[in-house]
Amino acid sequence: MAEVTMPARYSPHEVEERLMREWLDRGAFRAASEPSGPTYSIVIPPPNVTGSLHMGHALNGTIQDVLTRYHRLRGESALWLVGTDHAGIATQNKVEGRLAAEGLRKEDIGREAFDRRVWEWREQYGSTIINQLKRLGCSCDYDRERFTMDDAYHAAVLKVFVDLYEKGDIYRDVYLVNWCVRCGSAISDLEVEHVERADRLYYVRYPVVGADDFLTVATTRPETMFGDTAVAVNPDDPRYGRYVGMTAIVPLVGREVPIIADEHVDPAFGTGALKITPGHDPNDAEIARRHGLPGISAIGFDGLLNEEAGEFAGRDAEEARAAIVSRLTDHGLFERAEEYTHSVGTCYRCGTVIQPLLSLQWFMDMKRLAAPAIECVEDGRVGFVPDRWADVYLEWMRGIRPWCLSRQLWWGHRLPVWYCDDCSKVVVAVEAPTSCPDCGGTLRRDEDVLDTWFSSAMWPFATLGWPESTPELKSYYPTSALSTARDILYLWVARMIMMGLEYLDDVPFRSVIVHPTILAADGRRMSKSLGTGIDPLELIDEYGADATRFGLLYMSSVQDVRFSAERIEMGRNFANKLWNASRLVLQGAHPEAVPAIELATPADRWIFSRLGVVSVELAQLYESFDFAEAARLGYRFVWNEVCDWYLEMAKSRLYGDSEAERLQVSGNLLALLERITGLLHPMMPFVTAEVYRNLPRASPGEGHQGAAGAGAVGADEDAVDLLSSRFPEGDPAWADADAESGMESFIAVVAGLRSAREELGVPRGAVGRVWIVTSDPGRASALTGEPGALRQLAGCEIAGVVCDEGDVPAGRFTSVDAPGLKVLLPLEGLVDVEKERARLMGRAEKAKADVARASGKLANERFVVNAPAEVVAQEQERLAAGRAQLADIARQYRERLGEELPS
């Protein structure tokens, strides 16, 4: 390798921009239409076209990219399909806002022009979020970008609507729907967000006809009384039994309505009497249905009271409340009001309080489609991660209710429904009919569009070309995994499962990953309006994409987590660590070295044994979606094992005099680094790819066991691109339990020696000639086989190895314990008596505590009888070791300090 010039600090932005451009230019993320081998596929939860990347997208994008890159490295044909959702209300609001800035309303320009404006808007801003995904390093197949309003997609949506209509699942009916006055549209039950609100409960008197009496009802919404069609009491309520069957007068309206008995009424609530407003309350509508009562609408789609409200007609319903109460007071019909906290439905898009209104809408009955969608989760064809979400899903699915599909918007998939002006014919068809098939009359198309989620429900197959039988559909459906936030489990995930089973006769994905919600640092939701949001792009700017990804993964354990910038910083430091490790290797390596594994020393055997284990574990973690643990493992292995120990130990050979050793250790270092880049690439694509491309390579045909992805070496460009390599597999031959336990001793010895030197104030640079005391030659060889490292790291040379401490020449030593052996460090003239006394006392305390605990346990007969043999044996070992250590300390105390160890 020629001169390597690498800055001491990894600078992510230059690398990220350059590599991403290269990858995109050469189509590295493109998935073949008809791949020959195994495939892997993910469809992205399509963000709103109006959207920009937030923390949830960043985490979710990272997770999906880890999976895609991992499986791509596995040699699978990996497709990560991206796209955006037309997001009916959200987008329409945005464009209406722009019109408003020009002093226009959408009605001023008309539907067609408005549609054009939306498309223009989309041209201009619709790719923002997609570009932001690129900054994160997401390896989506950008050439296959889809939009839920693409022509082909639209055709698929119409086909499904018509089909479900013909099957009888979709129907039109008058029903109480959730009406958002601000959006001017119905929304589905799932789009209603309930929020707690401090309100008042009003007690209003309804005079009973033919009795000089009245019934007092409690209501939070007196303004709905204009729609009252009954007063209800509980049938078992003794207070009111005599009134049932009589009638009452609705105050201010004067309407005479029946007094009915219904189980639903809770005698304990309020007065036990309930006014029934079927036109504006779902419960009341239910009761009215049971009793055959009519519904009256007193509030219009504009949220204003209508002519039913008499003098209040034309006033905003909620705003008129006070006036109504005051008028009731005038009539002596208002009793009192009390403070009352309850939850009110609001529009999840704009927060406006929902007005339940009777309205003619299109609905979809979900029962038929739900059955197989329940089954496929029960039998495990679709799995949830974490799996408790399966229960949440199933519970909702079992109680599923009809879905209000129609939206009174302009932006969206317009219903393929026509009404005849002349007869009452309803035509539902994919192709626009020219005239009424029954009477030849003129047809009018339904003005409404479909709920955005109706088209989203088809995302896993409509994006792959359905209903055409495309090669993509064949290759990539069902998809492999779906990663999503939990708040769209019902809105989206459940509906995709139903639609997938209905139209492809197979589940849309095998696994649903429900990733955690990232909360603001103070524990609240991250939200722009609260000012608690953190922009992931700012993190990428400050720390780099790899750091952002790593930090997000690290904190993405199974539960919700508060965002901590320290985690991202940790990722940045880690990327920098990896970068600098590669600097050490590349700058220090023998100029002719190429990746080549030759297990020559205990450290070599140890690190490759560990590499093998870690390779398997990381693969398992990626496959089981445990990304937080994968991040931890990668971090620990690279930092605490490779950098802290192997690289440090390798230095003595790397900078040593032996050319052969230098070449040999260089080969190991390069091979190790090469594999690490592959292992970490799914999580940190940029820094790993950049390091990888700097590695020297064996010339073709030279054949050595070190080249990762040896089979992939082809064109020059590919040869240096980590994306074209293979996920590193460990060689089973590397497994070496002795090397691992030997290294355990080595690390304990070095740490112990350093600690002792520190505590005793041994001057830096002083070299100690240590004796190793052990009866286990394997353990000893971990030290004797690494003399250079021992000298470098602990400042010690080995004087000799003995089985028995008695064989060590007389002298003053301090001892360091390690698994399987003990090391004696000569003290000579440099012992500080006070320090050594403190040190020995400290060790003695600990040893005594060990002995006390172990002997206590072993004295307990029930422990000895019941505990597993190995646990008892372990305790016996502890006892023995503790006693030996104590004796040892006592002896040292005597020899060194000329005192007896205080007891």
Added chain:
RNA sequence: GGGCGAUUAGCUCAGGGGGAGAGCGCUUCCUUGACACGGAAGAGGCCACUGGUUCAAAUCCAGUAUCGCCCACCA
């Protein structure tokens, strides 16, 4: 009203029946030829509370408290 999750070091979080872990922060030292976004040595926890199961509980069970989320027709 039902359900789920959380409660571990100053902070953010792992762990999950046999001697408490990480990162940051803190103390002391170190600008040695990968890295101060670094290195070395340390300090710092009755693992929310109360009971139970067990030879053994931070870990399993029950209950309590606090926080968060979801579902529900709380007028």
